[in-house]
Amino acid sequence: MSTVRVGPMRRGGAVTADSGMNYAALGATSRPDVVPFPPSGFHAAEYRHRIGSGARRFDLAGRALMTWGALRHAGFQVDEVRAEPVSQSPRGAGPLFLEDGTPWITPGMTARLASDDPAAVTGRVKVLTTLDEPGRIGYVFGTMTGSTEVSERFLLVEHGEDDAVHVILRSLWEAPSSRLGRLARAADARQRKLDERIVRALHPSFSVG
Template sequence: MDYAAVGATHAPDLMQYPPENSIPAEESWRIGSGEDRFRSAGDALLSWTAQRAAGLQLSDVRPASGDTYTGVSFDAEGAPIAPNRNQVEQRYDAEGTPFVAPGMTLKVRGRVKGMRADAELRVISVTEERRRIGFVLGTVGGSVVRGEESFDIDWRDDTDEVWFTVRAFDAPAAMLYRLPGMVKRRRRELLSRYLRAISPLYATPI
């Protein structure tokens, strides 16, 4: 990883106390209700739909080799705990691209309103629980920013609603992105595209 605060998107106080020199972001959207919606959104998320529909091209997607990496788990306060030992059989989409899995590495390329979104990334953790599906991506290199994104689909047991949440923090790496507002503009556009990708309510062309 090319940043120190690995797993910080799981910290409940991310928005108040982001990692040093980084800009935090968080958005949640209701995307439906019921188990069917939860399952379909979860499958879409783990098959890279948010990234692809946001206009990003994936390449060099490599699952972790052997048992060398099992991912990281986090407690309710965002602190890392024992390694995640939840091993599941690797799945693939119709094009043969592996679903999200712990330790996986990949490259993405693309632009958001003229701003670069190229990066080398690693999947830090994956959650597949009865009412929550999600994963965390962190930068390894080759990006205009350094940092992390977490994506979660939650099926709330009190309301039956399904919510999609993205949390992130970005620290500028390239000189241009140190200009005021550049990192926030880039992040705001990415969040909007992720929402359109996962929510049928916003499924309009970009």
Template sequence: MKLSDLAGKPLTYPEIGATAGPLPAGYHHVRKSAVIGRGRDRFDEAAAAGMAWGMLRGAGLRVHATAPVAEVGAEVLVHLGPVVAPCRVVYVVDEPDRRGFAYGTLPGHAESGEELFLVRFDAATGDVHAEVAAFSRHATWWSRLGAPVSSLMQRLITDRYLHAL
């Protein structure tokens, strides 16, 4: 699969943008966060790295994208060993104390759903948080068959995302 194969393909789920609020029913949900430092400089550094696919790369995944930083409509191939996961950025968060993006799954992905990667600055405490929110369900026979392993992998990779920046 190549990036050029993704153009025009529809997302594989109807709840586009739902990681921005309550996660939709009928999916496996993930919401995790970790403090990754303190101060505005740390926030700026982590946010810039995160927007350049830093949580993914820092978790050990290979990323090929149509843009060097996340932008709405950018298409992404995420590689975990031989598994390739095609996605498209569906929204970007660019606020003074919150930066990140969410991408959704495209045909060919083993799961169907959306994942948000966010860096947040808490002005009251000075803490910088990495956050991940996701909803997903199996989209292929082989991901259903390997559900225990794929669920374990998702938990491990989510933890790696949080410490990648």
């Protein structure tokens, strides 16, 4: 079955270092070796969840992913979405939109996240990199100054040679002080639970409750 593009697709791009971020290891989650070798003071993890098979499932999941669907389905409020102006775009392309006006995630885009979950990030995030290749689409986003969390996530939808469609999430977050003991372990557990919820959020049967 041929792939039906249901949203605007483009080659990936990246933004340059930005002083508005609240951490220095920008783009670290785009590298698989960040999991065994995270930057000093950070923890990292990777999750992989199958959400179906076939080109149609890949296209629908890719469209949802690139319009903030994984985060919204996981219980986040996503608002104040702002695309980077054409004059500042690394590829000079500016913002992209679906037919109904929904903004498509592009490098430099920012948004405000909010959630009732105390473990979830609240505050502005910025898209650092996007990826659009045959069978792979996704983006890296990180937290900005003023956010309640110091973290970065790489979210990817992948259509494999076996026709399976997976969501992959690679995350990096500031490690709680080891002096906090039990509280530090609890904070890590909450972070991992949140990431597991995000990576499952594009499955057709997923429910936040």
